[in-house]
Amino acid sequence: MTAGEWLALARARLDAAGDQDAVCDAEWMLCEATGWSRSSLRLRKSDALSGQVLEKIGAWLNRRASGEPLQYALGTADFMGLRFLADARALIPRPETETLCALALERLKGRPRPRVFDLCCGTGAIGLSVAHFRPDASVLLTDISADALALAGENARRLDVRNVRFAQGDLFGAAQGGPFDLIACNPPYLDQRDMEELQPEVRREPALALFGGADGLDFYRRIAKDAPRFLVPGGILLLEVGQGQAQAVRDMLAGFARRAVHRDLSGVERVIEAVSPTDPLNR
Incomplete structure (x- = not known):
């Protein structure tokens, strides 16, 4: 079977399964299995695929057509230019979360040997990325899920990141x-209605990492109350928020010295930044 024939077959099957990104997903699987770039696919459609490649992409296609997220089928997800292990133990790292991580790295410039806390770490994407790009940092990653923490630990070993601790x-x-110096968190923030309207593949991800209470804001209330006690004067809190939540979360952080809202690459208000007062008496 040629690459072009397989892509046509895979697209038809994924279309029939309701995959809205059938073309992209089929190309992604083929490139992962062959090592080809997406830009080279047009030139390779007549190339014959080996039995080993066909076996691998066939297994991935079966899993994706069943409604499993593609990253779970592949077993990996890319984030900040790094490759993370991904499976049903934790939420899949999203591109929009790179907005928070890039901002964290920017804010840590000029802070030698910073102490960083990644709350609700999941796969460890945020905390491990910070630790990778700032080897002088000391990064604590925590999660309520033992399974998620185990996956984060596997990712730390995969990336050979050693300046981290888990709890x-x-x-x-x-x-x-x-x-x-900095606390980063991408907490569960879907509300009850969001949970009822989830796409089938998102339902395969852990509900514990998705549901943020009836209005989606439960975790933000708790973080807003407790975070100041765990920040140095002038320390930074970065929170990812869902669409339409930015103003409500910003208002919860009224006790901070400065607050700002940052948009992701799609223009959505995605990250709330709050700076702890430098005067301890005002904290």
Whole structure:
């Protein structure tokens, strides 16, 4: 079978399964299995595929057609130019979360040996990326899920990141080694209606990492209350928010010295930045 024939077959099958990104997903699988670039596919459509490649992409296609997220089928997800292991133990890292991570790295410039806290770490995408690009940092990653923490630990070993620590617990209940120069969190923020309207593949991801209470804001209320105690004066809190949540979350952080809203590459208000007062008496 040629590459072009397989792409046509895969697209038809994924279309029939309701995959709205059938073309992209089929090309992604083929490139992962062959090592080809997406830009070279047009020139390779007449290339014959080996039995080994066909076996691999056939297995991936079966899983994707069944409604499993493509990253789970492949077992990996890319984030900040790094490749992370991905499976049903944790939420798949999203491109929009790179907005938060890039901002964290920018804000840490000029802070030698910073202490960083990644709350609700999941795969470890945020905390491990910071640790990778800032080897002088000390990064604590926590999650309430033991399974997610195990996956984050596997990713740390895969990336050979050693300036990290892991602890299991509910939000700040697992905090250790503070206060911190920066706290980053992508908490569960879907509300009840969002959960009822999830796409089938998103339903395969852990509900624990998605549901943020009836209005989606439960975790933000708790973080807004407790975060100041765990930040150094002038420390930074970065929170990813869902679409339409930015103003409500910003208002919860009224006790901080400065607050700002940052948009992702799609123009959506995605990250709330809050800076702890430099005067401890005002914290």
